[in-house]
Amino acid sequence: MARPPDRPASPDIPEAVATQRPRWRLQLIWLVPIVAVLIGCWLAVKAVIEQGPTITITFASGEGLEAGKTKIKYKNVDIGVVKSVRLTRDHTHVVATAEIVKDATDMLVDNTRFWVVRPRISGGTVSGIGTLLSGSFIGTDVGKSTTGKRDFVGLETPPVFASDVPGREFVLKAEDMGSLDVGSPIFFRRLQVGQVTAYKLDSDGKGVTLNVFVNAPYDRFVTSNTRFWHASGVNVSLDATGVKVNTQSLVSIVIGGLAFQTPPDTADISEAAVKTQFELFDNFADAMKRHDSIVDTYVMNFTESVRGLTIGAPVDFRGITVGEVTAIYTRFDPVTRQFSIPVEIHFYPERFTSRYESGAAGAGRISRDPRRLSTLLVDRGLRAQLRTGSLITGQLYIALEFFPNAPKAEMNWDKTPPEFPTTPGNLQSLQDSLTNVMTKLNKIPFEAIGKGAQQTLAEANTLLKGLDTEVAPQARDTLVAAQKALDSANSALQPNSPLQQGAGDALSEVARTAAAFRTLADYLERHPEALLRGKPEDQK
Structure with a gap:
């Protein structure tokens, strides 16, 4: 820069040199907003990432859903x-839109389940109590599928x-639900080992299908021949063996439940596969019944009352159950005009075996031909008989x-199912005997016997009247005379009576005579010659 002309030069003051400022130079004041923008962009990118x-x-x-809080x-x-x-759009459902953290992306697969956690009481269990203070939230159960998904349908109840x-x-197939519900317990030897997970009515409406889950390690006890049955409440059964009361546990009495067990004589003990289907029985007795592979059907025609015989009643052979009653009907014979009761049974010929030893020779069915066996x-x-x-x-x-x-009888193979011969039961035989006795008693002329007895009683009454008017007075006089004779005899037998004194003197004489005879006998014993010579005179 040039020095002004009117100012003198000073050796102590340096001269300033002017330089031109570049237009692109950034002012320090702009550094703060730039840094702020950069940080914002970085945060935005990070948030997006x-x-x-x-x-x-x-x-x-x-219910329980709140935007920004749930x-x-x-x-x-x-x-x-x-x-x-x-x-x-149809106002029938609620759609909740949610943001999931990036680390949980792999959880969003096809079979992942969501549900609202709130206080619930179901199947005897209480859940979600903590939400009373913290509020409801959405629970998650991660599936095992590999297919990703973003739109889900939430569960109305927790899994x-x-x-x-x-x-x-x-999977269990049953005729009805009984007292079961989702969450009802499953017992094995009275230990709770699982629960009911779901149920639905069959499409034909003739039964229900239940899904059950058995926890490990107890699931290994479920084999292909395992039996499931209702263990709900108190099971009271009334059958031919009497009254039976059975229950699984106090929990099952209150909320119901299921139980399972494998029959002890099961040969196949391999574990059942997942989703294996089983039949659900009504009680333990039905579940543990032997399921035979060979079943023959017969009809037994009874002419007596079958009151007390029920479907499921056993067919017994010397204490062994070899069948069961499956149906009871009535039949009218137009020829004889009489009713009879046909009873249909299932007969298990395999139980007529020699399996008292494992692998015994001849074990199995006696005859492969049902006709040959029955004949x-x-x-x-062999006959069928009703018994109590x-x-x-x-x-x-x-x-x-x-x-x-x-009596001689044969199987009627012309009917389907064939008819098995029967014989009257003990009670029927007793009734027949009583009927015969009553028939014989009815033949007795009780009326004529009654008239004869009445006539005999009248004659006896007449005889008694004659005895009262004729015989009684004479009997009275005879009794008076007898009384007098007894009085006289009593007087004569008094101690001071003349008869007593005379009898005493007579007895004294008899005593003296006896003494004289005794003296004579003694003398003759000493001097037997006196019988011939006589007694010698005494010498003086």
């Missing part, structure tokens, strides 16, 4: 939050077990027994 997926969950109701949790760890809650719980699921037994006198199984309950059962003196 770390942002997880957005999902939708459809529920039947929006958390989504897995194992009690937050993995997302509900951002909005809206109704569907009974999580997907990662070890164990196996099985063989009937020819030997319990005097308390009056229940009947059918007994198969040999009656060698029974």
Whole structure:
């Protein structure tokens, strides 16, 4: 820069040199907003990078859901939050839109389940009590599928077990639900080892299908021949053996439940596969019944009353159950105009075996031909008979027994099913005997006998009257005379009476005479010659 002309030069003051400022120079004041923008961009990029997926969950109701507050949790760890809650277009459901953390992206697979956790009481269990203070949240159960998914349908009730719980699921077929519900317990030897997970009515409406889950390690006791039965409440049965009361536990009495067990004589003990289907029996007795592979059907025609005989009653052979009653009908014979009771049974010929030893020779069915087996037994006198199984309950059962003196009978193979011969029961025989006795008693002329007895009584009454008017006075006089004679005899027998004194003197004379005879006998014994010479005179 040039020095001004009017100012003198000073050696102590340096001269300033002017330089031109560049236009692109950045002012320090702008550094703060630039840094702020950069930080904002970095945070935005980071948020975008770390942002997880957005999902939708459809529920039947929006109870417990609140936008911006309701958390989504897995194992009690937050993995997302509900951002909005809206109704569907048809206003029938609620759609919750939620943001999930990026680390939980791999949890969003096809069979992942969501449900609203709130206080519930179901199947005897109480859950979600903690939400009374913290508020409801959405629970998560991660599936095992590999297919990703973003739109889910929430469960209305929590799943009974999580997907990662070890164990196996099985299917049960039953006629009805009984007192079961989702969460009802399953018992094995009175230990709770599982629960009912779901149920539905069959499409034909003739039964229900239940899904049950048995926890590990108890699931290994479920084999292909395992039997499941209702263990709900107190099971009271009334059959031919009497009254039976059975219960599984106090829990089953209150909320119901199921139980399972494998029959002890089962040969196949291999574990059942997942989703194996089993039949659900009504009680333990039905479940443990032997299920035979060979079943023959017969009809037994009874002419007596079958009151007390029920479907399921046993067919017994010398204490061994060899069949059961399956149906009871009535039949009218137009020829004889009489009614009879046909009883249909299932007969298990395999039980007529020699399996008292494992692998015994000849074990199995006696004859492969049902006709041959039945004909063989009937020819030997085998008959069916109704008998009383319990005097308390009056229940009947059918007994198969040999009656060698029974009338000749044959199997009727022309009917389907074939008809097995029967014989009257003991009670019927007793009734027949009583009927015969009553018939004979009816033939007795009780009326004529009564008239004769009445006439005899009249004659006896007349005789008694004659005795009273004729015989009684004479008998009275005779008794008076006898009394006088007794009085006289009593007077004569008094101690001071003349008769007593005379009798005393006579007895004294008899005594003296006896003494004289005794003296004479003694003398003759000493001097027997006196009988000839006489007694010598005494010398003086």
